[in-house]
Amino acid sequence: DTAVSQTPKYLVTQMGNDKSIKCEQNLGHDTMYWYKQDSKKFLKIMFSYNNKELIINETVPNRFSPKSPDKAHLNLHINSLELGDSAVYFCASSQDAGGMGSPLHFGNGTRLTVT
């Protein structure tokens, strides 16, 4: 049983399209995150939700819209895709929000390629 699962694993699309990435965790965690990892492996937080409530929006373009229908799911919708959006997107979850020391549990990533 995969603890944090995200789909799809690969996503190839053209500029200007709209796409979604889905994430589900079966760990019963309260907090979920989206991270973006660029080609240099730099991992940057995008969003964080705690019990379905947005608590971090890290200066991400508003073309990116996260949605958390319940605390086990956090989806990411991206409008009008641009070349610079090409990256690997990771979903993660933790029992508590930052400061408590709860480890993050990561999905295996979605490699988005925009052509």
Next chain:
Amino acid sequence: SQQGEEDPQALSIQEGENATMNCSYKTSINNLQWYRQNSGRGLVHLILIRSNEREKHSGRLRVTLDTSKKSSSLLITASRAADTASYFCATDATSGTYKYIFGTGTRLKVLA
């Protein structure tokens, strides 16, 4: 802004040798964590050290934390080929912003 930076960026050693990687950060933290990322996979949590701790061990891993220098080191003893991966430190600032900031990572290659 980026919280952590790690060095070296890349490290290549022989199996059986020890590997040491360092992490520096900028602001006061509650705790620091180390993660491993295998190629094409998500990050896996290795060990956590709290701001009031100086050293922690877990199996072949030894982590130190020096809050006065805002730095941490991860030592992997008796390395194995399976340890080949990227290693990242992650910190959460005491400002309570509910986020972990990751360092730039060290790519470790262990040669058999």
